[in-house]
Amino acid sequence: xxxxxxxxxxxxxxxxxxxxxxxxxxxxxxxxxxxxxxxxxxxxxxxxxxxxxxxxxxxxxxxxxxxxxxxxxxxxxxxxxxxxxxxxxxxxxxxxxxxxxxxxxxxxxxxxxxxxxxxxxxxxxxxxxxxxxxxxxxxxxxxxxxxxxxxxxxxxxxxxxxxxxxxxxxxxxxxxxxxxxxxxxxxxxxxxxxxxxxxxxxxxxxxxxxxxxxxxxxxxxxxxxxxxxxxxxxxxxxxxxxxxxxxxxxxxxxxxxxxxxxxxxxxxxxxxxxxxxxxxxxxxxxxxxxxxxxxxxxxxxxxxxxxxxxxxxxxxxxxxxxxxxxxxxxxxxxxxxxxx
Amino acid sequence: xxxxxxxxxxxxxxxxxxxxxxxxxxxxxxxxxxxxxxxxxxxxxxxxxxxxxxxxxxxxxxxxxxxxxxxxxxxxxxxxxxxxxxxxxxxxxxxxxxxxxxxxxxxxxxxxxxxxxxxxxxxxxxxxxxxxxxxxxxxxxxxxxxxxxxxxxxxxxxxxxxxxxxxxxxxxxxxxxxxxxxxxxxxxxxxxxxxxxxxxxxxxxxxxxxxxxxxxxxxxxxxxxxxxxxxxxxxxxxxxxxxxxxxxxxxxxxxxxxxxxxxxxxxxxxxxxxxxxxxxxxxxxxxxxxxxxxxxxxxxxxxxxxxxxxxxxxxxxxxxxxxxxxxxxxxxxxxxxxxx
DNA sequence: CTGTTAGCGCCTTCAT
DNA sequence: ATGAAGGCGCTAACAG
Numbered sequence: 160x161x162x163x164x165x166x167x168x169x170x171x172x173x174x175x176x177x178x179x180x181x182x183x184x185x186x187x188x189x190x191x192x193x194x195x196x197x198x199x200x201x202x203x204x205x206x207x208x209x210x211x212x213x214x215x216x217x218x219x220x221x222x223x224x225x226x227x228x229x230x231x232x233x234x235x236x237x238x239x240x241x242x243x244x245x246x247x248x249x250x251x252x253x254x255x256x257x258x259x260x261x262x263x264x265x266x267x268x269x270x271x272x273x274x275x276x277x278x279x280x281x282x283x284x285x286x287x288x289x290x291x292x293x294x295x296x297x298x299x300x301x302x303x304x305x306x307x308x309x310x311x312x313x314x315x316x317x318x319x320x321x322x323x324x325x326x327x328x329x330x331x332x333x334x335x336x337x338x339x340x341x342x343x344x345x346x347x348x349x350x351x352x353x354x355x356x357x358x359x360x361x362x363x364x365x366x367x368x369x370x371x372x373x374x375x376x377x378x379x380x381x382x383x384x385x386x387x388x389x390x391x392x393x394x395x396x397x398x399x400x401x402x403x404x405x406x407x408x409x410x411x412x413x414x415x416x417x418x419x420x421x422x423x424x425x426x427x428x429x430x431x432x433x434x435x436x437x438x439x440x441x442x443x444x445x446x447x448x449x450x451x452x453x454x455x456x457x458x459x460x461x462x463x464x465x466x467x468x469x470x471x472x473x474x475x476x477x478x479x480x481x482x483x484x485x486x487x488x489x490x491x492x493x494x495x496x497x498x499x
Numbered sequence: 500x501x502x503x504x505x506x507x508x509x510x511x512x513x514x515x516x517x518x519x520x521x522x523x524x525x526x527x528x529x530x531x532x533x534x535x536x537x538x539x540x541x542x543x544x545x546x547x548x549x550x551x552x553x554x555x556x557x558x559x560x561x562x563x564x565x566x567x568x569x570x571x572x573x574x575x576x577x578x579x580x581x582x583x584x585x586x587x588x589x590x591x592x593x594x595x596x597x598x599x600x601x602x603x604x605x606x607x608x609x610x611x612x613x614x615x616x617x618x619x620x621x622x623x624x625x626x627x628x629x630x631x632x633x634x635x636x637x638x639x640x641x642x643x644x645x646x647x648x649x650x651x652x653x654x655x656x657x658x659x660x661x662x663x664x665x666x667x668x669x670x671x672x673x674x675x676x677x678x679x680x681x682x683x684x685x686x687x688x689x690x691x692x693x694x695x696x697x698x699x700x701x702x703x704x705x706x707x708x709x710x711x712x713x714x715x716x717x718x719x720x721x722x723x724x725x726x727x728x729x730x731x732x733x734x735x736x737x738x739x740x741x742x743x744x745x746x747x748x749x750x751x752x753x754x755x756x757x758x759x760x761x762x763x764x765x766x767x768x769x770x771x772x773x774x775x776x777x778x779x780x781x782x783x784x785x786x787x788x789x790x791x792x793x794x795x796x797x798x799x800x801x802x803x804x805x806x807x808x809x810x811x812x813x814x815x816x817x818x819x820x821x822x823x824x825x826x827x828x829x830x831x832x833x834x835x836x837x838x839x
Numbered sequence: 840c841t842g843t844t845a846g847c848g849c850c851t852t853c854a855t
Numbered sequence: 856a857t858g859a860a861g862g863c864g865c866t867a868a869c870a871g
Binding site for chain 1: 849
Binding site for chain 1: 856857858859860862863864865
């Protein structure tokens, strides 16, 4: 069927060793034989068999990406960054979808490791057990984590959460808000923890105390976020401002606000983590902290390839800054509207 | 490093053949030896090397997906369907991004074929040369095309375009519209052609003639769609209704309408191909033809696995029906507002 | 019911 | 400056 290296060797009248070396440029070969070999390659349309190579070298020239959810634009945007960075280097991308399920995630990781990916980039699911990453380390496949920090000595590409959130929440406070709710994120996750920290920091920096009951965590899909928001506004002392922990949450929150006929920022100020492509189409768009998602992907590739080349380098944690897209959704709190 | 089948054989005191057969259930082995072998496997944590297997069997238990653009929700949703269907069958998914570039697409296909994917699912880029698919056929890898039809004898998973569009445009006509513009799609593509056909059909079915100048094709990103829409409404005889050929177009069109302060459906009726997750957040949501994207993916898997199992089966073309999500964006045309 | 053995296609050490 | 040959881990005849 397909031509093999041996065929090329026979046709060009040299040994397989020479052909191999010509292909890989791995030792000196005289120009004339190079010529011959290349002609044979061209005429046969020979392409090396990556599996034979993988078997021999225990290297696959591929890296795996485990997406927490391929349907989430965050994952796909990171993936885009990864694919782009990888392409120029001749690496193949294997993708597995964890679908927000830790069990599937583990399966996915194993499947990829089994495939001898030279490295692994993982966007952990919402409730991944750090232990699995320790296991990965033992397996010896370079792993880079994105999005969520784990307290392990691993390469990680993260975004800066504390200060960025503090800045936005600070804007709310400075506008006069004193009841700023936070919606979304799973308790215990670094992103959640850090963004919460930013929320608190904004308060304490101004000598204010924040009402922890305004933080609705452990909400991790749009419809839950919607209900959480509805409940927040059903309370006696309703918030005057809202901060969304992520794009998915924002969708639910916006639905709730729309149902409640609350106009941004007249009735409620709103800002969110993650930028949203269509947000400017709303009558009242939302100020967002846009994550540099594609950069997250390309940085992860950078880290993983560096480690592949030199497994002994110290682990690095890269923090990328989100950028603030001000769309005027933060204003002064409404006056004298304590009740509906 | 890693345990091999030979190790397992030695430990359990049987031959490699037996171990192989135990693993693959490929010939009878006595319960007692099965037992021994499995214990050895368990104790060593042995996992077969997929590349050795691929090399030997010329089969990789993986299928490749070439996405026209991993950033497009259409692609990712199809991919979700593929990943889900594949998972239950133990196949791995290799993904490559063509990024709407035919040259990259070809590279991607070659890279995947080289990796011995057992099958290939391709969502063609906007301007793919059908010839490349003929070449694929020659290579002998089962290929399933999704989204865009090609006039070749290949497995394809498509959606029904003509009648669905005809129905929606028919609604517009029945509401009294006589100048219904169409925006988006590359001329020559089956999706474009078929959707255009639906647009025409709706007219001719009612004995009406359609104004071809109201079809703005060869528009394939949001900003172009936006400009195209602006131009449409700058014309003397502006349209009273608009049909968008896809989700990406819709984004641009909505931006333009918003800029022009045209309210749906008061000033202009609007409907679109592809559903959009956030569309209900708009003050004036849009009636959409939702493609069953995940089903497209799972059907493609079905087809490709069938063909892998039996390469001789006749090629099948599956047409899936989009579902109409009526959101009331079609109304009577405005009266006496011929000029701005 | 189980074992022996020859490769799949490639790289790489050892020779020359 | 180039060859010969072994083996990566696995499967599948073929041979009991």
